[in-house]
Amino acid sequence: MEDSTIVKKIIDRDDTAIADVMSKYGKYVRTIARGILSDERDAEECANDAVLKAWENIPQTAPDDLKSYLGMLTRNACISRKRLNSAGKRGGDAEFVSDDEIGEIAGNGTVSETAEAAELGRLISRFLRERDAAERNLFIRRYWYGDRISDIAAAFGMSESAVKMKLKRTRDRLAALLKKEGYVK
Template sequence: MEDSRIVEMFLARQETAVAAAQEKYAPYCLAVARRILGNDRDAEEAVNDALLAAWNSIPPQHPEVLSSYLAKLTRRIAIDRVRRNTADKRGAGEWDLALEELEDVLPGSADPAGELEVKDLEAAVGRFLQSLPEADRLLFLARYWHFRPVADIARSLKCREGAVRTRLHRLRRKLKDQLGKEGYPL
């Protein structure tokens, strides 16, 4: 079923919209949630919560790209769950590792995940991503949007983990420089 049709079903408040979205995008959303949460049970709950959030938010939202919208909802729910689960102790999951890598780049508070949700900062990061060559943009997104482990990225790119880490370091430095030029305190 086409995304536009599924969105129309949400807008018309047809309950079959949730089932259609689940059928088409549950595997994708599960992969997003698993990378953040690290286990199937929590990932499945996050996807179910994301589908409920989609039902509650469409309308008034009218997503142009349903897969991205559902992934965004899943990601936010999964990150919130990690925050709750790790309130007393920090785990060694990909979420924590990726955010630790970004701590020195993002301005402001000690909570980089919260900083990413600030609209102005999102726009600045979006401009940075648009300025990158496609290969660098995909690498950055794989690590810091999809929370893929460096080892997985290296395997998919058929290169050494060290090469991936070096490229990511350079990309973080470029991001830091651009944010500095745009007036963000570093």
């Protein structure tokens, strides 16, 4: 089923759209959730929450890309859950500094206020496609999934310092691209 059809069904409040979403993207959202949360049940709950969120949001803001939208909702739900789970724990916030890292790509510059996130997202996607798989996946694991450096290092068989270095270089390349494209002043 086409995404547009699913979106329309959601807008029309046709609850069979949920089954359609789960049929088409259920595996996708669960994969994302499992990639962020180690507790399978938490992952399941967040994936479910994400779909519910889509149901609630879409009538107001129909996404251009349903799959990405679901992924983003899932990611956000999982990150929230992760923060909740680690609340009060020592170093609990340490794993969420990735947001700051990505925000600092612009350095002292400022991202154009006329830029749209989706537009920048496409640019970043294009940028990542030009990188090798390891660099690309490191970047996404860190900044999209919000993985800890230590976990990434374990998963990729690298030292933590190597992961940090590789991420730094990727950020620098991205910053250069943004500046070149005129997004960062």
